[in-house]
Amino acid sequence: MAVAQGELDGSAAVTRSLLGWGVVAGPFYVVVGLVLALTRPGFELPHHALSLLMLGEHGWLQRTNLVLTGLMVLAAALGAARALRDGRGLAIAATTGVYGLCLLASAVALPDPVAGFPPGSTSGTVSTHGLLHIVVGALGFLALAVGAFAEARWRAGLGERGAARRSRLLGALVLAGFLAGAALAQQVAGTVLLWVAVLAGFAWLALACARLYVHVPHPLHARRTAGVG
Numbered sequence: 001m002a003v004a005q006g007e008l009d010g011s012a013a014v015t016r017s018l019l020g021w022g023v024v025a026g027p028f029y030v031v032v033g034l035v036l037a038l039t040r041p042g043f044e045l046p047h048h049a050l051s052l053l054m055l056g057e058h059g060w061l062q063r064t065n066l067v068l069t070g071l072m073v074l075a076a077a078l079g080a081a082r083a084l085r086d087g088r089g090l091a092i093a094a095t096t097g098v099y100g101l102c103l104l105a106s107a108v109a110l111p112d113p114v115a116g117f118p119p120g121s122t123s124g125t126v127s128t129h130g131l132l133h134i135v136v137g138a139l140g141f142l143a144l145a146v147g148a149f150a151e152a153r154w155r156a157g158l159g160e161r162g163a164a165r166r167s168r169l170l171g172a173l174v175l176a177g178f179l180a181g182a183a184l185a186q187q188v189a190g191t192v193l194l195w196v197a198v199l200a201g202f203a204w205l206a207l208a209c210a211r212l213y214v215h216v217p218h219p220l221h222a223r224r225t226a227g228v229g
Contacts, residue, residue: 011082012216014082015079015082015083015216016079016213016216017079018075018076018078018079018082019076019079019080019083019209019210019212019213019216020079020209020213021072021073021075021076021079021209022072022073022075022076022079022080022096022205022206022208022209023205023206023209023210023213024072025069025072025073025076025202025205025206026199026201026202026203026205026206027202028065028068028069028072029065029066029069029202030198030199030202032061032062032065033050033053033062033065036050036053036058036061036062036065037050037053040053040056040058041119042116042117042118042119043117044116044117045191046188046191046192047186047187047188047191048114048117048186048191049111049185049191049194050062050198051106051111051133051137052111052113052114052117052118054066054107054110054111055110055111055113055117055118055121056117056118056119057118059110063107064107066103066104066106066107067103067104067107069103070100070101070102070103070104070107071100071104072100073096073097073099073100073103073205074097074100074101074104076096076100076205076209077093077094077096077097077099077100078093078097079209079212080092080093080096080208080209080212081093081094081097083212083215083216084212091146091147091150092147092150092151092154092208095143095144095146095147095150096143096144096147096205096208098139098140098143099140099143099144099147099201099205102136102137102139102140102143103140105132105136106133106136106137106140109129109130109132109133109136110129110130110133111130111133111134112126112127112129112130112133114186115186134182137178138178138182141174141175141178141197141201142175144171144174144201144204144205145171145172145174145175145201146171147171147204147208148167148168148170148171148174148204148208149167149168149171151164151167151204151208152164152165152167152168152171155167163211166207167204167207167208170200170201170203170204170207171204173196173197173200174197174200174201174204175197176193176197177193177194177195177196177197177198177200178193178194178197180193181193181194181195181196181197182194
């Protein structure tokens with residue numbers, strides 16, 4: 001469908017706007033989470049995962065952080081689906097969408113308390129919602145890793161070997177960081193590794209969305225295109 005020179009292409013504008021949320025989501029989640037972590041009594045950043053901030057009197061703040069971040073990720077997934085048309089492109093959008101849904105689910109299936117947080121808590125048996133939180137988290141990180149590997153194959157097919165290697169590296173960091181971090185839970189090394197997984201995942205999402213953003217036709221482009229890929 002052609003549009004007159006200078007006329008706004010609404011479809012391209014919406015797609016770019018949606019992809020922009022994929023760049024914003026990671027910094028938003030990390031900054032808000034760190035502010036809450038540094039201001040909550042009893043929370044020890046080297047020992048406690050950010051998800052524990054959802055517990056206690058002010059837990060609604062971190063739950064809200066997760067919900068808003070999840071909605072941003074879902075918006076980015078929709079933007080990727082609009083920008084891409086081939087099978088690999090749709091795999092990137094689908095896995096990103098799964099991660100966004102897992103963030104929303106994590107805000108409902110709360111983790112179990114650990115010794116010392118919330119203040120006065122002791123470690124106990126794993127509850128149903130605590131187990132669901134672990135399962136949902138694992139699914140979310142797996143989806144991110146699969147998305148990164150799918151993008152790596154897509155970029156390699158376009159001849160972008162450097163970008164493909166970067167996506168594979170970030171996907172491997174997400175997967176390895178989560179698995180090792182979960183195995184070393186409540187230890188400093190485990191917390192650090194979980195942070196590696198979180199940061200690598202959001203870094204991949206931001207880079208992937210930024211790449212797609214610049215390849216979507218400018219809203220003032222003279223003619224709409226079917227997408228990239």
